[in-house]
Amino acid sequence: MKPAIDFYFDFSSPYAYLASEKIDALAARHGRAVNWHPILLGVVFQARGTKPLTLIPVKGDYSKHDFDRSARFMGLPFKLPEKFPLPTQYAARAYYWLNDSDAALARRFAHGVFRAVFVEGRDVSDLPVLLEVAQTFSIDPQALAVAVTTDGGLKERLRLAGEAAMARGVFGAPYIIIDGEPFWGADRLPQIEKWLESGGF
Amino acid sequence: MKPAIDFYFDFSSPYAYLASEKIDALAARHGRAVNWHPILLGVVFQARGTKPLTLIPVKGDYSKHDFDRSARFMGLPFKLPEKFPLPTQYAARAYYWLNDSDAALARRFAHGVFRAVFVEGRDVSDLPVLLEVAQTFSIDPQALAVAVTTDGGLKERLRLAGEAAMARGVFGAPYIIIDGEPFWGADRLPQIEKWLESGGF
Numbered sequence: 001m002k003p004a005i006d007f008y009f010d011f012s013s014p015y016a017y018l019a020s021e022k023i024d025a026l027a028a029r030h031g032r033a034v035n036w037h038p039i040l041l042g043v044v045f046q047a048r049g050t051k052p053l054t055l056i057p058v059k060g061d062y063s064k065h066d067f068d069r070s071a072r073f074m075g076l077p078f079k080l081p082e083k084f085p086l087p088t089q090y091a092a093r094a095y096y097w098l099n100d101s102d103a104a105l106a107r108r109f110a111h112g113v114f115r116a117v118f119v120e121g122r123d124v125s126d127l128p129v130l131l132e133v134a135q136t137f138s139i140d141p142q143a144l145a146v147a148v149t150t151d152g153g154l155k156e157r158l159r160l161a162g163e164a165a166m167a168r169g170v171f172g173a174p175y176i177i178i179d180g181e182p183f184w185g186a187d188r189l190p191q192i193e194k195w196l197e198s199g200g201f
Numbered sequence: 202m203k204p205a206i207d208f209y210f211d212f213s214s215p216y217a218y219l220a221s222e223k224i225d226a227l228a229a230r231h232g233r234a235v236n237w238h239p240i241l242l243g244v245v246f247q248a249r250g251t252k253p254l255t256l257i258p259v260k261g262d263y264s265k266h267d268f269d270r271s272a273r274f275m276g277l278p279f280k281l282p283e284k285f286p287l288p289t290q291y292a293a294r295a296y297y298w299l300n301d302s303d304a305a306l307a308r309r310f311a312h313g314v315f316r317a318v319f320v321e322g323r324d325v326s327d328l329p330v331l332l333e334v335a336q337t338f339s340i341d342p343q344a345l346a347v348a349v350t351t352d353g354g355l356k357e358r359l360r361l362a363g364e365a366a367m368a369r370g371v372f373g374a375p376y377i378i379i380d381g382e383p384f385w386g387a388d389r390l391p392q393i394e395k396w397l398e399s400g401g402f
Contacts, residue, residue: 050257065383169263171263184263191270194274201270
């Protein structure tokens with residue numbers, strides 16, 4: 001098995017959602033697994049002195065239009081939630097917490113969170129909403145709630161995941177690294193496919 | 202013949218160069234002509250409060266890497282010139298000046314300018330260099346030099362082209378508009394192809 005691909009994202013990134021629906025199958029076609037790394041882009045933007053795309057005048061409006069069209073182009077359902085961007089620290093901590101005991105469950109949960117946000121337009125920054133999503137995967141809501149709100153170690157782990165991502169050059173999402181080669185954006189999936197096929201180009 | 206496509210660009214934009222090598226043939230496959238509109242992105246960035254991609258920390262370094270890789274992915278030669286970004290008002294004015302008398306020549310000249318910058322790494326902001334490029338297309342260098350440096354009407358025309366572009370939502374390059382539908386970036390060429398094929402999606 002070749003080394004896993006790294007996939008950095010924020011659950012609040014529309015383009016990361018689009019990539020999340022494709023990256024595992026794409027990687028698997030070329031004998032690769034994918035390590036998912038939820039991070040908080042707000043922290044990254046603050047450190048980099050940038051801001052969320054949708055808040056930039058003119059470009060922000062174009063982007064909202066492009067999210068929709070890119071989703072249709074990729075054959076994926078999409079709806080920008082009313083609350084956007086939204087804070088995702090609970091969802092990200094939940095991912096790492098689940099991943100320790102059951103990586104497959106954490107992956108299913110991550111897809112569930114992305115779809116709750118970008119298909120159903122739900123506000124997963126609201127803890128009860130996130131717990132409802134978790135329950136659809138038979139995750140104990142009470143244990144999850146305690147972990148994401150009170151576990152200092154988990155909080156620190158998410159912070160460190162963000163720092164590690166920045167140390168690797170991450171400045172936006174989705175950010176995918178293959179054997180050291182960085183790819184930014186869902187629109188780089190065709191390049192990623194070619195890269196995996198040919199071992200670089 | 203269906204309405205022409207509008208292609209907004211700055212001769213100093215690497216991604217616009219990549220798009221410039223593909224857009225005419227792509228449009229022609231679907232019975233469309235392309236109207237080329239060189240503009241000065243510096244003016245657009247100033248109005249929008251943004252700045253050239255390569256000058257943004259971290260993202261700028263990624264971008265330089267991505268220019269190269271995207272060119273290879275698209276099968277195009279590419280070299281970032283030493284002087285970059287570079288002012289392109291002479292080249293843009295020359296385009297409009299030529300286009301009045303010979304649209305085909307203006308198009309060949311535009312390709313020549315893009316390739317001088319992004320294949321040969323030449324500084325076309327230096328008037329003698331631009332005139333050398335013009336001469337390879339049998340354009341009278343003296344008449345061109347007079348037009349781009351002294352013709353106030355031409356200067357005003359370029360300014361108005363930039364304003365018209367901004368009025369249509371242009372905030373970067375390449376920016377391509379098909380029947381009112383805007384596409385930003387060379388990486389949107391696959392979406393453009395599908396859009397032209399299917400009349401929207």
